[in-house]
Amino acid sequence: MMAINRYRLKVLSKNNKNAKRTEHLLNDLDHLIGTILLGNNFVNIFASSITTILAIKLWGEGSIVPASLTLTFIILIFAETTPKTFAAKNPEKIALPASIIITALIKLFKPFVWLIAKLSKMILILFGIKNEPHDNLISSEELKMVVNDAKPIIASNYQKMLLNIIDLEKVKVEDIMIPRHELISIDINKPDEILKQFERIQHTRLLTYETSSDNITGILHMRDIVNLYAKGDFSIDNVLALVRTPYFVPEGTSLAHQLAHFQQQKRRLGLIVDEYGEVCGMIVLEDILEEIVGQFTSNQNESIDEIIKQKDGSYLIDPRISIRELNNLLQLNLSVTKAKTLNGLILETLQSIPKRDVSLKIDNVLIEIMHISEQTIKLVKIRLKPVPS
Template structure:
């Protein structure tokens, strides 16, 4: 085709060519807008809106009704693609005759795929927030015009799906806000944008509402307490030698907690009587104990600690029997990890052996192992690693008995009465299964 022929072709069909180009641009606009507005970050838009970005409010308003938004954009995109295809077919029929249909189909498909789908969507996904802000005012006007049609189409689609037993809800998300946030944090951690420590802290905050006090409390078998009827000098020595600042006081039986003594109150009293322990009544120095149910979730218990300005509570079951104790520090450790100071004992109870296996005390919480070692052992049915072995084996194992579950080999190393006190854990081999 000569240059004169090209000029003649353009002069005869310039309206059709210009219309096709405009329709391809519109199709790209709709495709890119759909991608950007469905991928944009709500939290980022909220932040930008608070900082005075007016368009962020428009984006937020649009994505609140995603079904209406996407329906309108799909309607616009479908209309312009059909029009572009029709004009292209008409143009090529005039130029190439009957073979123009096949040529128009190939050319239209190539143009739509490259310039109306892949290119604008790739551009939009590279910066969805920026793209969404740029197109939001124009999309809002289009949705206002086409919105009623989109609503009618959505209603028709829902009616058809309902006929086949499929129910759609535009109001309820399949994931809760916590699950969406947790998924985002895990994804960013895998990408390297969030370090493990930050992921664990954020996960700890999200878990507070799902965990109960019984999951983190110091169990009664490990709880330190003093007998009010013991000699005062013995109790004073126990308190001063303890790494803890608060100590429960019982009388008659360990289920009868009558007070909680703070070491600072004891030291003040000792100073007032020139360190003569015989002149001290530790029961009068103690504070009234605070009892909380073992089913209280950690979020409520944390709020209760903050509201009462307290740090220490005795945990009881539904029958009023003492199950253990919980402190504010215990809850904070669920968020920030282990909090240790120079007076803390080494209570981790985990030791790595030369062969790569782990020797673990039976009282170590499953959640602590999962957090420290990146394991995924379930903690719904048991709190400690010993409890998990007993639950899975449906028995109280003997020493040197071994079990394999959840991809780990558990070997009972030590048992005292009915308690598993030490385990060896290693990855399960093929011959273990």
């Protein structure tokens, strides 16, 4: 009864009366365990008493100890270990048919079982143990173990996607956001700069602001601009009319919640703001989907540009890369709690701006500062295995 898979039992109970009966028994453990132990202890004590009486009558009082040892051996082998091991390995074969007998015994001995359950609860209360209802809910870690154990049934790529979906609740929007310094913005009051930006922009979205770059007023989508060109309606006034109202996302929002918000709001991107209301980055729907299904083909070149493998096995890396992406690409386990980018992790570890040729070790990864410009780390080299001393 205890070894049976509860989730498979729920599936079987839809079409199998014995499975439904077994599920009902497991929902009332007090009566189930009370009945089983009542019968089990009664049989064992009765067998012991009969053995003692027979041993005295047949061989005298001196045979009580050998008879007790013999009975103990017989019960352990034939009534405990062997049948219970078989039942634990074949729970459905035993539990489903046995539910008929156990249900009948519960009804037959209900007064005794009720008394036993009450007395047990009272004793537990005296020791400060509360009899709380059984909780069948499982944690995310337990759910991940279920998915991992389903390898023979689920294809590896689907299994990985399921694990990623479970982890969406743990990952925050700032973990995968496009940082503020990488976002391109233009002053809405300077038409000439807007036109120049259109000539050289390589991104699909452009932020607009008024007076200060911290005062974000909207977002321009290049697809809308291309449509204006196609229709022959391109003008500054028409461009400004296409500015979309920004959608702000509070820092700390989980990807699971943000995915639901995107779906409800019918949006594909949002600007992440910190506790002071300042924009610190951008989150787009595609990035959340990549957390589930992996990198899309369109982003492979970006990863290649950020990480270049050397002949000696080391890697030249743009430190602006996010730690999550670096962990995924190189199978590392760098912490994402202190910083979100490799650059931030280095600065957090050193507590100062490093100089060129400075090396440090983080989580058994050797990191060497290769190039610094304007107090900013531009290039680092990492080795997955520490070099021998």
